[in-house]
Amino acid sequence: QVQLVESGGGLVQAGGSLRLSCAASGRAFSTSSMAWFRQAPGKEREFVSGISRDGKSTQYAEAVQGRFTISRDNAGNTIYLQMKSLNPEDTAVYYCGLSRFFAARGVEVYHSWGQGTQVTVEP
Numbered sequence: 001q002v003q004l005v006e007s008g009g010g011l012v013q014a015g016g017s018l019r020l021s022c023a024a025s026g027r028a029f030s031t032s033s034m035a036w037f038r039q040a041p042g043k044e045r046e047f048v049s050g051i052s053r054d055g056k057s058t059q060y061a062e063a064v065q066g067r068f069t070i071s072r073d074n075a076g077n078t079i080y081l082q083m084k085s086l087n088p089e090d091t092a093v094y095y096c097g098l099s100r101f102f103a104a105r106g107v108e109v110y111h112s113w114g115q116g117t118q119v120t121v122e123p
Contacts, residue, residue: 002026002112004096009117012086016121020081022096022114030074033102035110036081038092038119045095050103051079059103063089086121093118 008020020036035050049060049070058070067086072079079096094117097110104110 002028002032002098004098004112004114006094006096006114006117009094009119011120011122014087014121014123016086017082017084018086018119020083020094020096020117020119022079022081024077024079024098028098029077032098032100033104034072034079035097035099035103036070036079036094037097037107037110038090038094039116040092043092045107047103047105048094049081052102057102083119086119088121088123091119091121 003025005023008018012018031053033052036048037045038048039045047061048064049068051058051070051072055072067084069082096114098112099110101109
């Protein structure tokens with residue numbers, strides 16, 4: 001069982017940047033696709049970005065395209081989400097998930113989740 005731990009969230013002003021990290025334990029990391037999701041209060045968890053096992057393929061939700069960048073370090077068992085030009089609509093708890101499917105939008109195909117990291121963007 002892979003364990004995931006997110007970090008890097010915080011409070012930032014609109015237009016600011018944050019870099020999230022997700023550290024994984026377990027050998028399944030390097031053979032799995034990874035993704036970032038987010039969940040705002042009262043809303044369902046939604047797909048933000050996904051990255052393939054080798055890091056060569058990425059996908060983004062339309063709302064973050066051009067502002068967020070996902071990357072991974074298989075040697076360090078970590079994925080990242082660089083977030084720029086943040087706006088209040090980006091406020092949410094951000095989760096990383098592990099799946100054998102690349103950039104899957106459905107939460108049901110992710111069999112490992114972290115505890116989440118809060119991102120709050122003030123106007």
